[in-house]
Amino acid sequence: MYLQVYNGSKGVVTPYTVRIENYPIDSTEPDDSLSQARSVPTDSSAIPRLIEGLNADWIKFPVTAGRIYRFDLTSEYSTLLALYTPEGAAATLLNGSYSSSTTPAYFEAKTSQTMYARLTNQSTLTDLNAIRLRISSFANDSTEPVNSTAAGALALGTDSVPANGLLLGSDQDFYAVMLDSGTTYKFEYATDGNVSAYMALLTSELSSSYVFSSTTQVQAYTATATGKHYLRMTSYSSAAPARYSVAVSRIPNDTFELDNTFRTAKPITVGTETQKRILTKGDVDWISVPVDSGAAYSMYVNATDYLYTAVYTDDELIYNSTASVSPGMERTAQTFTIRRKCNLYVKVTPYYSTTFSNPYTVRVVKN
Numbered sequence: 001m002y003l004q005v006y007n008g009s010k011g012v013v014t015p016y017t018v019r020i021e022n023y024p025i026d027s028t029e030p031d032d033s034l035s036q037a038r039s040v041p042t043d044s045s046a047i048p049r050l051i052e053g054l055n056a057d058w059i060k061f062p063v064t065a066g067r068i069y070r071f072d073l074t075s076e077y078s079t080l081l082a083l084y085t086p087e088g089a090a091a092t093l094l095n096g097s098y099s100s101s102t103t104p105a106y107f108e109a110k111t112s113q114t115m116y117a118r119l120t121n122q123s124t125l126t127d128l129n130a131i132r133l134r135i136s137s138f139a140n141d142s143t144e145p146v147n148s149t150a151a152g153a154l155a156l157g158t159d160s161v162p163a164n165g166l167l168l169g170s171d172q173d174f175y176a177v178m179l180d181s182g183t184t185y186k187f188e189y190a191t192d193g194n195v196s197a198y199m200a201l202l203t204s205e206l207s208s209s210y211v212f213s214s215t216t217q218v219q220a221y222t223a224t225a226t227g228k229h230y231l232r233m234t235s236y237s238s239a240a241p242a243r244y245s246v247a248v249s250r251i252p253n254d255t256f257e258l259d260n261t262f263r264t265a266k267p268i269t270v271g272t273e274t275q276k277r278i279l280t281k282g283d284v285d286w287i288s289v290p291v292d293s294g295a296a297y298s299m300y301v302n303a304t305d306y307l308y309t310a311v312y313t314d315d316e317l318i319y320n321s322t323a324s325v326s327p328g329m330e331r332t333a334q335t336f337t338i339r340r341k342c343n344l345y346v347k348v349t350p351y352y353s354t355t356f357s358n359p360y361t362v363r364v365v366k367n
Contacts (some may be wrong), residue, residue: 306351
């Protein structure tokens with residue numbers, strides 16, 4: 001071997017020294033092509049490699065259908081991992097490409113076979129790149145691919161018994177839930193770690209028929225129709241898997257539902273009736289009060305938690321609470337003097353969006 005050293009500046013004397021060192025050669029060499037790939041374990045054992053310059057190393061490992069494989073790669077310089085089939089076709093990692101500067105990568109094995117991976121040193125430096133790769137695996141959701149569409153939705157009760165699943169990549173899981181009109185339900189999911197998911201409730205198999213769709217882990221819904229609804233769980237991240245549990249439960253409601261619109265307001269008898277009601281998350285209660293011209297009326301509310309009240313006549317708003325009704329005590333929400341015989345309409349709404357069930361009483365007296 002010959003080493004040529006030259007000075008690019010004419011007439012300038014430049015002192016220099018030369019030092020030649022021996023770098024260790026990776027014991028797995030040669031492994032620079034798919035055909036030369038070396039077998040590695042998938043039991044989380046450390047797989048060390050030394051990659052020189054812009055060189056690449058190839059490895060191979062067995063995969064089993066129905067399992068998810070995780071790749072954890074650390075290196076001194078940026079290193080790219082790409083996955084291939086035995087035929088040399090590029091396989092898809094759940095986050096596309098994977099380098100040592102990103103989060104772990106995942107691969108879902110559809111068939112049992114030997115897979116190949118190419119580790120490429122992306123550094124333009126000539127130094128050796130010491131890398132360390134770990135490959136591990138875990139079982140996929142046993143319900144796949146049965147409940148990946150609404151047609152294959154698994155039955156889920158409303159008794160708070162959770163269903164468990166695993167979301168990966170663009171995966172989505174469907175559950176069929178039977179809801180009763182006028183009943184309020186609580187939908188709640190949890191995932192392991194800090195991974196989020198989307199939870200959506202659909203009134204039909206059409207994806208556009210959703211009632212809510214959010215990463216919020218707890219939702220409430222008062223059913224407006226009796227029948228089958230679909231709960232859809234969708235991965236929030238295309239890369240990180242999310243093990244989850246999801247459950248549906250009934251929130252106790254009052255006998256006045258459905259009373260969530262002006263036209264469905266339920267009447268109260270003035271002076272003789274104390275109505276016991278329950279305001280649920282996202283709920284609105286409407287109460288109608290028959291009143292006489294020239295008379296004054298007082299409305300009293302006693303709630304477990306804070307709530308808002310507003311009062312209307314047939315054609316105008318005459319009172320809107322600017323402060324919540326305090327819990328634990330009966331409060332005179334407002335006294336009204338009526339100019340003409342009509343119906344008053346009282347609208348009651350939650351103060352806290354996080355309150356799921358707020359029992360309260362309301363009564364109206366003629367002064």
